[in-house]
Amino acid sequence: MIPEHVLAALDQQLAPVDAARLAAYPGEPPTRQPVHTCYVPADAVVPGLVASWGATALAALDEHGLPDLGLDADLVADVLPRVRRKLAVEPVEDLRVDAEDGYRGSPEVEDDDVRAAAAVLAAEPALPPFLGIRAKSLEEPTRRRGVRSLDLFLTGLAGAGRERAVVTLPKVTAVEQVTAFLPVLYALQQTSGLALDLELQVETPQAVLGADGTATLARMLHAGAGRVTGLHYGTYDYSASLGIAAAHQASDHPAADAAKQAMQVAVAGTGARAVDGSTNVLPVGSTAEVHAGWRLHAGLVRRALERGFYQGWDLHPAQLVTRYVATYAFFRAALPAAAARLTAYVSRVEGGVLDEPATARALATVVLRGLDCGALDVAEVESATGLDRTALDALAGRRR
Incomplete structure (x- = not known):
């Protein structure tokens, strides 16, 4: 096992780097983007x-x-x-x-x-x-x-x-x-x-x-x-x-x-x-x-x-x-495939595509964009994905 003091030193050395990265790259904003x-x-x-x-x-x-x-x-x-x-x-x-x-x-x-x-x-x-x-x-x-x-x-x-x-x-x-x-x-x-x-x-x-x-x-x-x-x-x-x-x-x-x-x-x-x-x-x-x-x-x-x-x-x-x-x-056109892949990702059901968290973020984001502009309706998205807006925001990494 690696000694605790070595791990603590690693955390201490990289803490400023972590903080700087989070400040410069906070991720996807929660705000709607106009088309x-x-x-x-x-x-x-x-x-x-x-x-x-x-x-x-x-x-x-x-x-x-x-x-x-x-x-x-x-x-x-x-x-x-x-x-x-x-x-x-x-x-x-x-x-x-x-x-x-x-x-x-x-x-x-x-x-x-x-x-x-x-x-x-x-x-x-x-x-x-x-x-x-x-x-x-x-x-x-x-x-x-x-x-x-x-x-x-x-x-x-x-x-x-x-x-x-x-x-x-x-x-x-x-x-x-x-x-x-x-x-x-x-x-x-x-x-x-x-x-x-x-x-x-x-x-x-x-x-x-x-x-x-x-x-x-x-x-x-x-x-x-x-x-x-x-x-x-x-x-x-x-x-x-x-x-x-x-x-x-x-x-x-x-x-x-x-x-x-x-x-x-x-x-x-x-x-x-x-x-x-x-x-x-x-x-x-x-x-x-x-x-x-x-x-x-x-x-x-x-x-x-x-x-x-x-x-x-x-x-x-x-x-x-x-x-x-x-x-x-x-x-x-994007909704059917995105919905199927999100459902499989959330339920951990293996299918023809093995998605990672980054891809799940992209899939959720495209659905949210469709909702924001009126291309998609809340009811049809929830029916297709089994996910509500809050769950999609979380998957997309949108900070509130």
């Missing part, structure tokens, strides 16, 4: 915005019908009623008011536009579960303008019944920008009374690989002192910064995959999420053009889900159709 982030320019925020996005999506579906999206036809028929309900009740899960690239107002009117957007949203009777603002970057020419817009918007939301909001920092290029922004984030939280989460947009090569050859993403994330909840891929700025021709800039380009895989590794175990980018090919125009846009978007959404990216950007109301069709089809 998308919808970006709306500050000057386009109008009363009834969210409901109008849902109505526009439904109108596009009614007018053009759904083309063959490369998905199982029976599965699509199964999810369509659910998608229609979602578009009528909760079409937008995460809304980001944009005062950066999508905003075309001049500096002279930005104050008014940002204040007006906040006032409109503060008066809305029902808002998405997640809400925030993207301001201009922390580069010197736009730094103070960006912080001012954050201040005006978040203060304008104060007293509107919101408890939490998201701040999205675009074009982050240096770890020091994240560190320097934390006191500003705290000040914004104090003045607005909102709990603020921070997202970083990966839109530059420097965000992925620093001048010293180190992987910058992980350093940026951990410099956020637990405040960073997501890394968002910026499809077009990142592609352009690498010199990729405009015709080939897309979220499924090999260069995009390389950046997003680095994002995935950086966020793993931290509680932050890696988020896919957008496509600017919109489903608008003739039926043929709408169908082409839907096929492209559905394929990108499906591809992202298969690679473990459960959230992406949507830029137009009609994209909500294929966002939910592809997402719901993915989770409903």
